Amino acid sequence: MNGIGRIVAARALSGGCALSLSLASALTLSPVAASAQGKTYTMKITLPTINDPSYIYAKNYAAALEKDSGGRIKPQIFPLSQLGSIPRQIEGTQFGSIQCAVLPPEFFVGVDNRFEVMAAPGLVGSLAQGQRVAADPAVRKLMLSLGANKGLHGVAMFMNSPSSVIAKTPIRHLADFKGKKIRVLASPFQMAPITKIGATPVAMTLADVVPAMQQGTIDGAVGGIVVFTPMHFSDAAKYVTETGQPAVFVMAEVNKVWYEALPPDLQKIIEDDAAAQQKAIGPVAEDIVGKARKGWVAGGGELIDLPAAEQAQLMTAFSDAVAGVTKEKPALDDAYKIVSDAAQRVK
Numbered sequence: 539m540n541g542i543g544r545i546v547a548a549r550a551l552s553g554g555c556a557l558s559l560s561l562a563s564a565l566t567l568s569p570v571a572a573s574a575q576g577k578t579y580t581m582k583i584t585l586p587t588i589n590d591p592s593y594i595y596a597k598n599y600a601a602a603l604e605k606d607s608g609g610r611i612k613p614q615i616f617p618l619s620q621l622g623s624i625p626r627q628i629e630g631t632q633f634g635s636i637q638c639a640v641l642p643p644e645f646f647v648g649v650d651n652r653f654e655v656m657a658a659p660g661l662v663g664s665l666a667q668g669q670r671v672a673a674d675p676a677v678r679k680l681m682l683s684l685g686a687n688k689g690l691h692g693v694a695m696f697m698n699s700p701s702s703v704i705a706k707t708p709i710r711h712l713a714d715f716k717g718k719k720i721r722v723l724a725s726p727f728q729m730a731p732i733t734k735i736g737a738t739p740v741a742m743t744l745a746d747v748v749p750a751m752q753q754g755t756i757d758g759a760v761g762g763i764v765v766f767t768p769m770h771f772s773d774a775a776k777y778v779t780e781t782g783q784p785a786v787f788v789m790a791e792v793n794k795v796w797y798e799a800l801p802p803d804l805q806k807i808i809e810d811d812a813a814a815q816q817k818a819i820g821p822v823a824e825d826i827v828g829k830a831r832k833g834w835v836a837g838g839g840e841l842i843d844l845p846a847a848e849q850a851q852l853m854t855a856f857s858d859a860v861a862g863v864t865k866e867k868p869a870l871d872d873a874y875k876i877v878s879d880a881a882q883r884v885k
Contacts, residue, residue, distance in 0.1 A: 579800060581613045584627045585640040586744050588617040590764040590830075591698045591823040592788045595815055596640050599694075599790065602811040607804055613638075624743055632689035634793045643681065643695070643789045644725040650684045652873040654725040656695075658863075659783035659856035661881050665827065668697025668785045669820040670884035677880045680873060681789065691797045693812035694790040696819050699827050700782040704766055705758030706751055708777040708840065712848040721747050721759035728760060728784065730859040735852065748774045762786045764823075767830040772839050779842045781849070783856060790816075 581603065583596050593615075600613035621627055621636055624645050630636035632649070646653040662668040671677055672695045682692030703709060703720065716736035722728035724741040732739040740756050744765070750756045751774035763778060765771070790812055797805060835841060844852060864871040 578609065579611050579796075579804065581611055581637040582616060582621065582635075583613055583638040583640060584616045584619075584621045584630070584636050586617075586619045586624055586627070587765055587769070589768040589826075590762070591696070591819055591826050592640050593617055594822055594826070595694075595696065595788070595790070595819050598818065599811060599815045602815060603807060606807045606811055611804060611807070619745055623745070631791055631793050632685075634689075634795055637793050637796050639791050640788055641791070642698070642723065643684075643787055644723050644727065646685060646690075646789070646791070647725055649688045649690065651867060652680070652870055653684055653789075654727050655870060655873045655877050656681070656787040657723065657725045657727040657784050658860050658874060658877070659727070659731050660853055660860065661878060662697070662785045663782070663885075665697055665700065665824055666820070667881065667884060668787065669823075671877065671881050672696050672787060672816065674880040674884060676876050680876050685791065686794065689794050691792045691794040692789055693792055693809055694816040695787055696816045696823070698786040698788045698823065699762035699764045699830075700780075701760050701784050701786055702763055702766070703758050703760055703779045703781055704751075704771055704775050705777050705779065706775045707757070708842060709758070709779040710842055710844070712844060712851055718757040719755070721750065721756050721761075723760075726863045727860065730863050731783075731856040732760070734855045734859040747771070751775055760784075762827075763830045763834060764826050766839075767833045767837070772834070772837050776839045777842060778834060778839060779844065781844070781852060783853070 581600075583600060585592050585596055587593055596615050596617070600615055603611045603613050619627065621630060624641065627636060627639050627641065628646060628649070631639040642657070644654040644657040662671055678695065681695050684690070684692065705718070709715060712735060718737045719740050720732050720737045721742045722732055722739045729739040729741070742750060742756070744761070747756070747759045747761070748771055751759065758775065766778060792808065797808060800808065831841060843849070860874070864874045
C-alpha cells in the first residue's frame with residue numbers, strides 16, 4: 539500500500555469515513571478531470587463580411603469565449619469568405635471542418651426552407667424592433683432549432699441592418715425598378731417581391747455582386763449599407779435607394795457534433811456568451827448603420843428615398859408577394875405566423 543493509501547485507511551479507521559471517501563473519489567476522478575480541464579478546442583468562425591455588425595458580433599463572441607473558458611476554447615475568425623463560398627461555409631459547419639458560421643438565415647434555405655422566414659419583407663420597421671423580434675422566446679425556439687437534424691446547432695440571432703437597393707442608375711420612383719436585373723439572396727421571400735415590382739431577381743453570392751454590376755450582368759442588388767460602404771461597392775455603383783426592406787437578420791450556427799462533444803461547462807459558455815453578445819449587438823448595429831450611411835455620402839454616393847406614396851405601394855406589393863410564397867408551403871406559413879405574431883407583439 540502506498541503512502542496516500544495508508545493515510546486513507548488510517549482516517550477511515552479513526553472515524554474520518556466521509557473525508558476518506560471524498561479523497562478516494564478525488565484520486566479516482568482527478569486524471570479525467572485534469573484531462574478535461576487541460577484540453578483546448580479550436581473554434582473556426584466563418585462569415586462573408588467585415589466591419590459590419592456580423593463581424594463585430596463574431597469578434598466580441600470570440601473574445602468572450604476565450605476569456606470565459608479560460609483559454610480552453612480557441613476561436614479563430616475568418617471574414618470575407620476566407621474559408622470558401624457561402625455554400626461551402628454552410629457545408630463545413632454542418633460536417634465539422636468549421637465550428638461556427640455567422641450568416642443570414644436565408645442562406646440556410648437548402649437545409650430547411652423555414653430558415654428564409656426572417657427574410658420576409660415588411661416583417662419589421664426598425665433595427666430596434668428587429669432586435670426585439672430576434673429575442674422573442676417563440677422566435678428563438680423556432681429559429682435556433684432549425685437544422686438540428688442536419689448537423690447544426692443555433693446559438694444566436696440578431697438583426698444586422700435594414701436592406702437597401704444599390705444601383706448603377708438612380709432608382710427614385712417605383713417605376714424605375716421595371717426591367718432591371720436585381721441581385722437577391724436565393725430565397726423566394728426576396729425573389730417574389732422583386733418580380734412583383736417588375737424587376738428580374740438574380741440569385742448571386744455577395745462576392746460576385748461588384749464584378750457583376752461592373753460587367754453589366756446585373757443593374758443593382760439588394761443588400762445592407764453596412765456591407766456596401768466598408769466593402770467598397772461604390773466602385774461599381776453610387777446610388778442606394780433606402781427601401782428598408784427586407785430586414786437582414788444573422789444567425790450564429792455551431793456544428794452540432796462538435797458542440798455535443800464539449801464538456802458541459804463549455805457548452806454552457808457557448809450558449810451564454812452567444813446570448814449575451816446577441817443582446818449587446820443592438821446599439822452597436824445602430825451605430826454602424828449610422829456611420830455607414832454617412833460614409834456612403836462622404837465617399838460620393840447618394841442615398842435615395844422613394845416618395846411616401848410609392849413607398850406605401852412598394853410595401854403593399856411586397857406583402858402580396860409574401861402571402862403568395864407562404865400559402866404554397868404550410869410549414870413555412872406556420873413559421874411565418876410565429877415570427878409575424880412576435881413582430882406585432884414587440885412593435
